[in-house]
Amino acid sequence: MLRLVTTSDGVRIACELSGEGRPVVLVHGAGSARWSFDAVRPHLEREFTVIAVDRRGRGDSGDDDDYDLRREYEHVAAVVRDAGDGAVLMGHSYGGLVAAGAARLLEDLPRLALYEPPMGGVLVDSETIERWERLISEGDRDPVVREFLHQVGGYDQPALDEMARTQLWEARKQVAPTLPRELRAELAHRIDPEALATVTAPALLLVGTESPDWATRSTEAYAEVLPNAETRRLEGQGHGANVSAPELLAGELTRFLSK
Numbered sequence: 001m002l003r004l005v006t007t008s009d010g011v012r013i014a015c016e017l018s019g020e021g022r023p024v025v026l027v028h029g030a031g032s033a034r035w036s037f038d039a040v041r042p043h044l045e046r047e048f049t050v051i052a053v054d055r056r057g058r059g060d061s062g063d064d065d066d067y068d069l070r071r072e073y074e075h076v077a078a079v080v081r082d083a084g085d086g087a088v089l090m091g092h093s094y095g096g097l098v099a100a101g102a103a104r105l106l107e108d109l110p111r112l113a114l115y116e117p118p119m120g121g122v123l124v125d126s127e128t129i130e131r132w133e134r135l136i137s138e139g140d141r142d143p144v145v146r147e148f149l150h151q152v153g154g155y156d157q158p159a160l161d162e163m164a165r166t167q168l169w170e171a172r173k174q175v176a177p178t179l180p181r182e183l184r185a186e187l188a189h190r191i192d193p194e195a196l197a198t199v200t201a202p203a204l205l206l207v208g209t210e211s212p213d214w215a216t217r218s219t220e221a222y223a224e225v226l227p228n229a230e231t232r233r234l235e236g237q238g239h240g241a242n243v244s245a246p247e248l249l250a251g252e253l254t255r256f257l258s259k
Helices: 069-083 094-103 126-137 142-151 157-164 168-188 213-225 246-257
Strands: 002-006 012-019 022-027 048-054 088-092 112-115 203-208 229-234
Touching: 002 069, 012 069, 022 069, 022 094, 022 246, 048 069, 069 088, 069 094, 088 094, 088 246, 094 112, 094 168, 112 246, 126 142, 126 168, 142 157, 142 168, 157 168, 203 213, 203 246, 213 229, 229 246
Parallel strands: 022 048, 022 088, 088 112, 112 203, 203 229
Antiparallel strands: 002 012, 012 048
16 A cells, blocks of 8 residues: 655655554665565564655655755654654665654654664765766666665675666666765765764664675664664675565564564
């Protein structure tokens, strides 16, 4: 089932609902959409009402001309409030950064899970963003997706070749225009210890043992400033366990979020 949540600034955020139980809002990363959780959802639906968000500018969600990371926080917070009492929140990668910001706006958030949220200034440099933006404007999205998944996601060339043969490759190319603005926002962002210290909800920090260096460092940075955090390592996994090991990821989320 598709639900549209209208935010305070008039942007409609699309959410795909499935399952039954405690609401869990899933927030995807850059270069993807709600379909990034398609393999995870079936493992969560037995205990949760799964609410997979299309962040602004992709899928069935709306958008506008002005991009501000703080508005992304507000949009996700609006979805959590719409989900009802007891709703919990999980974010992956850039979606983890957004989820952490949304948690600051949610006084009664019971639990928060973050899978390798970037701490700011760690993904790509401004020159790379400008080049990718130019390629996108020229209609050449394939190298942008490849380079993004290699540099940020840590995928090697054989894995990228395999991914390019799937239906999701075209979906990734479709959302590529949202990458530059989000990567610029991440480049300018810096983790705010004082602000995150106000997030008192129990927090789960997930990191793959094979993940890129930026992901390990960022996860450690969040674990240091969130006052009620625990860290769990996904053995043998990298930045994309939502695809490569959905049952493992869902098991960690179920263990923590069902408490």
